[in-house]
Amino acid sequence: xxxxxxxAGGGNAAxxxxxxxxxxxxxxxxxxxxxxxxxxxxxxxxxxxRLAHDEGNGxxxxxxxxxxxMEDLMRVTKGVTDEELAALTLERSKEVWDFLAENGVHxxxxxxxxxxxxxxxxxFMGGGRSMLNALYRTAEDLGVVVYYDxxxxxxxxxxxxxxxxxxxxxxxxxxxxxxxIEARAFVAAAGGFEANIxxxxxxxxxxxxxxxxxxxxxxxxxxxxxxxxxxxxxxGEPDQCHAVxxxxxxxxxxxxxxxxxxxxPFGVVLNADAKRFYDEGEDxxxxxxxxxGRLVAAQPDQVGHVIIxxxxxDLFMPSVFPPETANTLEELATKIGLDPEQMRQTxxxxxxxxxxxxxxxxxxxxxxTEGLEPPKSHWARPISExxxxxxxxxxxxxxxxxxxxxxxxxxxxxxxxxVSPNLFAAGEIMAGNILGQGYLAGIGMTIxxxxxxxxxxxxxxxxxx
Amino acid sequence: MNREEVARxxxxxxxxxxxxxxxxxxxxxxxxxTFAAGDVDYLSNLCHNCGACYHDCQYAPPHEFxxxxxxxxxxxxxxxxxxxxxxxxxxxxxxxxxxxxxxxLVLAVAAFIAGFVAxxxxxxxxxxxxxxxxxxxxxxxxxxVVIFGGAFLFAILSIAIGVTRFWRAAGPMPVTLRSLWRAAxxxxxxxxxxxxxxxxxxxxxxxxxxxxxxxHLTFYGFLLCxxxxxxxxxxxxxxxxxAPYPWWTPVKIFGVLGGIGLVAGPIGLMIxxxxxxxxxKSEDQGFGAAFLWILLLLGLSGLVLTxxxxxxxxxxxxxxxxxxxxxxxxxxxxxKFVHGIYRFxxxxxxxxxxxxxxxxxxxxxxxxxxxxxxx
Ligand SMILES: Cc1cc2nc3c(=O)[nH]c(=O)nc-3n(C[C@H](O)[C@H](O)[C@H](O)COP(=O)(O)OP(=O)(O)OC[C@H]3O[C@@H](n4cnc5c(N)ncnc54)[C@H](O)[C@@H]3O)c2cc1C
Ligand code: SF4
Ligand code: SF4
Numbered sequence: 001x002x003x004x005x006x007x008a009g010g011g012n013a014a015x016x017x018x019x020x021x022x023x024x025x026x027x028x029x030x031x032x033x034x035x036x037x038x039x040x041x042x043x044x045x046x047x048x049x050r051l052a053h054d055e056g057n058g059x060x061x062x063x064x065x066x067x068x069x070m071e072d073l074m075r076v077t078k079g080v081t082d083e084e085l086a087a088l089t090l091e092r093s094k095e096v097w098d099f100l101a102e103n104g105v106h107x108x109x110x111x112x113x114x115x116x117x118x119x120x121x122x123x124f125m126g127g128g129r130s131m132l133n134a135l136y137r138t139a140e141d142l143g144v145v146v147y148y149d150x151x152x153x154x155x156x157x158x159x160x161x162x163x164x165x166x167x168x169x170x171x172x173x174x175x176x177x178x179x180x181i182e183a184r185a186f187v188a189a190a191g192g193f194e195a196n197i198x199x200x201x202x203x204x205x206x207x208x209x210x211x212x213x214x215x216x217x218x219x220x221x222x223x224x225x226x227x228x229x230x231x232x233x234x235x236g237e238p239d240q241c242h243a244v245x246x247x248x249x250x251x252x253x254x255x256x257x258x259x260x261x262x263x264x265p266f267g268v269v270l271n272a273d274a275k276r277f278y279d280e281g282e283d284x285x286x287x288x289x290x291x292x293g294r295l296v297a298a299q300p301d302q303v304g305h306v307i308i309x310x311x312x313x314d315l316f317m318p319s320v321f322p323p324e325t326a327n328t329l330e331e332l333a334t335k336i337g338l339d340p341e342q343m344r345q346t347x348x349x350x351x352x353x354x355x356x357x358x359x360x361x362x363x364x365x366x367x368x369t370e371g372l373e374p375p376k377s378h379w380a381r382p383i384s385e386x387x388x389x390x391x392x393x394x395x396x397x398x399x400x401x402x403x404x405x406x407x408x409x410x411x412x413x414x415x416x417x418x419v420s421p422n423l424f425a426a427g428e429i430m431a432g433n434i435l436g437q438g439y440l441a442g443i444g445m446t447i448x449x450x451x452x453x454x455x456x457x458x459x460x461x462x463x464x465x
Numbered sequence: 466m467n468r469e470e471v472a473r474x475x476x477x478x479x480x481x482x483x484x485x486x487x488x489x490x491x492x493x494x495x496x497x498x499t500f501a502a503g504d505v506d507y508l509s510n511l512c513h514n515c516g517a518c519y520h521d522c523q524y525a526p527p528h529e530f531x532x533x534x535x536x537x538x539x540x541x542x543x544x545x546x547x548x549x550x551x552x553x554x555x556x557x558x559x560x561x562x563x564x565x566x567x568x569x570l571v572l573a574v575a576a577f578i579a580g581f582v583a584x585x586x587x588x589x590x591x592x593x594x595x596x597x598x599x600x601x602x603x604x605x606x607x608x609x610v611v612i613f614g615g616a617f618l619f620a621i622l623s624i625a626i627g628v629t630r631f632w633r634a635a636g637p638m639p640v641t642l643r644s645l646w647r648a649a650x651x652x653x654x655x656x657x658x659x660x661x662x663x664x665x666x667x668x669x670x671x672x673x674x675x676x677x678x679x680x681h682l683t684f685y686g687f688l689l690c691x692x693x694x695x696x697x698x699x700x701x702x703x704x705x706x707x708a709p710y711p712w713w714t715p716v717k718i719f720g721v722l723g724g725i726g727l728v729a730g731p732i733g734l735m736i737x738x739x740x741x742x743x744x745x746k747s748e749d750q751g752f753g754a755a756f757l758w759i760l761l762l763l764g765l766s767g768l769v770l771t772x773x774x775x776x777x778x779x780x781x782x783x784x785x786x787x788x789x790x791x792x793x794x795x796x797x798x799x800x801k802f803v804h805g806i807y808r809f810x811x812x813x814x815x816x817x818x819x820x821x822x823x824x825x826x827x828x829x830x831x832x833x834x835x836x837x838x839x840x
Contacts, residue, residue: 045523108485111482111485124483125663126661126663127522129521129523133520136670251529256524257480258530317479318479320476320481
């Protein structure tokens with residue numbers, strides 16, 4: 001089988017590349033490792049995309065200039081980014097709304113409870129899966145061939161020049177069937193390696209066994225490994241990733257957005273020894289959300305327990321799993337497997353340190369602790385009104401950052417510094433070029449859309465010449 | 466069972482909210498943290514079954530959360546009609562609705578023909594009818610009024626009691642002109658059958674607007690037929706002008722256009738129903754299909770009667786048409802007909818809730834808290 005452009009992956013980056021390449025006149029084939037029902041990798045779990053724009057448009061509530069976007073990115077990455085590629089991404093993010101809309105994606109105002117993103121982020125009507133359905137429809141209309149349940153399991157690359165790929169169909173089943181697909185250009189859009197626990201263990205140690213993977217089990221980094229073996233340069237550190245604290249009862253894979261817990265600022269968080277370990281009221285939850293994955297990962301057994309009482313129960317987004325409930329702290333401790341005496345002591349000490357004040361969860365209020373280590377800087381109220389509730393936290397990995405090095409054309413850079421003429425990469429698999437560390441809500445999709453479009457367009461141009 | 470399933474799924478949706486923009490169900494869900502019986506019954510009737518949220522859901526089967534809102538809602542919705550039906554003894558009618566409809570239809574028609582023969586002289590049954598009053602030689606007008614008026618009033622009463630019970634179950638809420646008007650607009654346009662703007666996803670993830678079109682044909686066809694009957698009644702009592710009427714009268718024009726809608730619409734809906742993606746199909750007890758059949762017969766028998774009223778077949782065709790109308794009236798409160806009434810009530814509650822929560826704007830502006838972080 002021969003195509004002009006072969007694309008590995010089935011998420012946002014792959015689809016943006018496929019549509020752009022097909023519009024550029026190329027014959028395009030997508031191989032997606034997942035079966036159709038699970039197509040779309042982590043993209044199926046997303047809800048929005050951060051886009052620079054000079055004016056609001058009725059849905060985006062105001063302008064978000066490239067400069068401001070750049071400041072935000074610099075703040076979260078602490079400067080660990082390829083500035084040239086970052087500038088390119090943010091500049092070209094301006095085109096993404098129109099591109100997606102043209103290809104059937106609908107947008108809506110920010111979701112309930114995410115007002116803070118109404119200006120900067122474009123929300124997909126119906127979420128990431130709806131967005132993907134639209135892109136797949138468009139791609140199919142453009143004649144793009146899509147194989148599901150088909151993974152790239154081998155690459156023929158000579159001196160950085162892509163020749164062909166081995167594609168295994170039904171690789172998950174009993175009778176896998178391998179095919180060699182030749183193409184004149186190849187786009188790697190197969191995500192990160194967050195679903196590969198072994199690989200995570202190399203970077204994180206045994207703690208990684210207790211991580212929950214928030215997205216697809218298909219992003220195992222197989223293609224990234226093949227590219228590394230073929231002499232492609234990597235960028236980013238293997239332990240850099242987006243990780244949050246999620247409900248400990250979440251499924252091992254694909255728990256997605258609903259396992260998020262927003263109750264941390266309203267209570268105390270205890271580790272397996274029933275002791276507090278970090279300031280729960282440091283800042284508004286959206287700003288602190290993404291640090292708690294790492295915090296919990298550093299605790300014994302990689303577990304944390306949020307304890308709240310009756311007066312806080314209605315203040316945060318509903319959780320997908322009901323909390324453990326008890327009328328006394330001791331009873332609650334027994335239910336969640338903590339030492340009742342130690343938990344009582346920790347809570348009593350916390351309660352005694354709370355300075356009375358006016359509670360207001362919409363501002364940095366004056367409710368804080370005094371003489372307590374670690375402190376709770378805001379929203380600190382004694383945990384005293386039964387019933388008491390407990391949620392268990394575990395580290396949840398969203399996606400990994402280490403990936404292949406690319407240039408402005410989304411062309412892959414080889415270890416010796418040369419640039420491959422016909423090997424391209426887009427999305428999570430090259431996100432580390434822009435995200436050395438930290439995270440900015442909605443930038444994952446931006447990187448995939450911008451580089452997916454560039455990769456597709458450049459691949460088609462390469463094929464034409 | 467169906468209630469618990471809807472409550473379970475709504476708890477997942479409430480933590481997710483990605484479908485917020487698709488229809489009325491999700492904003493209504495967001496106003497609640499727990500989902501009691503009256504709440505889920507209400508939400509299920511707010512769902513228009515467009516299918517979009519199934520295809521858009523990252524938790525749809527084979528995911529272990531097994532979220533399939535359209536199906537869960539449809540299953541429960543069908544329960545609610547029986548739950549609130551009056552008299553309670555009639556609730557089981559919903560379980561064998563297709564059968565009940567067919568049976569009452571046949572019985573009614575048979576009774577009519579027998580009645581005609583007995584009441585008028587048997588010869589009149591086979592006379593053609595073009596001059597004024599011809600219909601009423603077959604069946605005296607007053608008798609028609611008593612039988613149909615009676616059946617109709619009973620149906621209205623029964624439905625009114627049912628929907629009142631349904632309304633109260635979701636908690637006290639006033640009926641205001643503003644919410645009434647809003648619901649009328651939303652129902653009239655089938656605003657929420659469009660999957661948030663892309664269209665209804667019936668067969669697969671490719672949206673289209675066919676179900677909306679067919680529903681419009683059916684609904685407006687039905688209204689036109691109703692208008693035809695109403696103007697006929699006015700002609701009779703106010704103008705003292707007896708049926709049959711010439712083609713150019715509103716009675717006829719409404720009737721013929723409505724009849725066409727009532728034939729084309731249900732046929733289209735039947736096709737769409739058959740083509741529906743298997744996993745979205747509800748455990749339908751068959752009353753959806755039965756209702757479409759009776760609407761189709763209603764339209765068809767009316768059109769045929771108009772076409773052949775100048776022939777000796779008039780008497781029999783009239784008997785058939787009236788039989789269908791009668792069966793329609795009798796089964797109205799115990800079949801799919803009530804879905805429109807319950808849906809309307811749900812839309813009205815929704816409008817009122819949203820006005821109360823967010824003021825004029827729908828979709829509502831979002832309250833700043835609780836805050837949800839994003840990735
Ligand atoms: C719960 C959750 C919520 C998120 N929310 C947001 C958000 O709101 N906004 C945002 O910007 N980002 C969000 N992200 C991050 C975002 O999902 C990613 O940045 C983005 O989807 C990456 O797109 P991609 O196309 O590179 O990878 P993916 O969408 O993950 O696609 C990778 C694809 O490659 C396939 N694949 C893997 N290996 C192979 C192989 N060997 N051969 C062939 N195919 C292969 C996989 O099956 C998959 O389809 C979220 C992530 C998660 C987990
Ligand atoms: S149907 Fe699925 S995607 Fe939509 S709100 Fe519910 S859980 Fe979320
Ligand atoms: S109307 Fe459509 S989007 Fe809304 S709940 Fe029903 S099926 Fe889902």
